[in-house]
Amino acid sequence: MHKQFKLPSRVTRMIVMMTVTTFVPLAIADVEIYGRAHVSVDSLSDGDDQGFNVSSNSSRLGFRASLDVAEGLTGFMQLEQEVRYENGSGNLASRDSFVGLRGSFGQVRLGFFDTPLKLISGKVDFFRDQIGETRNVTRLRDVYSGGDFDFDTRFRNGIHYQSPSFNDVTFDLHYATNTDAGANIDGNNDAISTAVTWETSENYLAIAYERKNDTESEAWRAGAGKTIGDWRINGLVQLATIKGSTLGAAQDVNTYGGGASYKLNSEITLKGQYFIVDADGIDRSAQMLTIGLDYLWNSSFRLLLAYAQTDNESEASYAMSTGGHGTQVTPLTGEMPQGLSAGFRFDF
Secondary structure, X not given: OOOOOOOOHHHHHHHHHHHHHHHHHHHHOEEEEEEEEEEEEEEEEOOOOEEEEEEEOOOEEEEEEEEEEXXXXXXXXXXXXXXXXXXXXEEOOOOOEEEEEEEOOEEEEEEEEEOXXXXXXXXXXXXXXXXXXXXXXXXXXXXXXXXXXXOOOEEEEEEEEEOOOEOOEEEEEEEEOOOOOOOOOOOOOOEEEEEEEEEOOOEEEEEEEEEEXXXXXXXXXXXXXXXXXXXXXXXXXXXXXXXXXXXXXXXXEEEEEEEEEEEOOOOEEEEEEEEEEEEOOXXXXXXXXXXXXXXXOOOOEEEEEEEEEEEEOOOOOOOOOOOOOOXXXXXXXXXXXXXXXXXXXXXX
16 A cells, blocks of 8 residues: 655645746747748759759748737737758747737837848749749849848848838838947947838738948839739839949949739649849849749648749849758859759648
């Protein structure tokens, strides 16, 4: 016969208090775990050599939480990191991570997250995180060295305000006290990004302006989209002026183009897009073409197929596999890099 062991009442009360203290915040807050696994097999070339690769394409794991802190006020946070499925690695808070407060006034966020300018390209890009996505021809960082500019980035040390929606129109103002990781002393390394957006279930129209004050590089970007039956038609225009220590005089680089998708049925969507880069200087322009197919088994799991090529003039070196595509190939100047990709995407 076993003798029953009974904890002293003081110890029991302590354990109960510790348990309640640990789990009550989770019971009060609305907590969500989410993510995406997007991995592809690619044949990629730099315009000369070609090879096969396995690529994890902006795969992610994130945590969100929200909590009613007062009448009409909700506190919220997000912590998101990239997960490299092909290499078995990742960095905590490497993607949009912030804390904020929302109410009838709109919302305010503090942290590290996408700018309003960057969000426009994401809304109109049919191949986000695949080969041939728009960041190959709008980011510009990978083509022009010597300047602290990247027109598809996240601001470090960000302060963001978004207005309430008025007739489906919102206003965003995003300010970075310092685009580097260190402390702000002289105020010379700040940046600003702002946008006005009109969005409904079938329509999208936005215009944004962004400026990096250390180099005085700046860009205007406009995006538009329209759903007509089984068709979706999108377009984008970017007018950028870039400056940097090795660039000499300021250079204007304009990007414009668009694409369309068509739903054959509930499972198969055909899509394609075409963009032109018109840059200062002789033979510095390029054209990028991407075509592909999405096969949806359901809303969470899909097969993605894509072919992309970027036709560079003799002094240009635009890629077709940068942006959110994990395995990136630096193209040879004046050549035509190409890629063929097939991958799975699992959203949860």
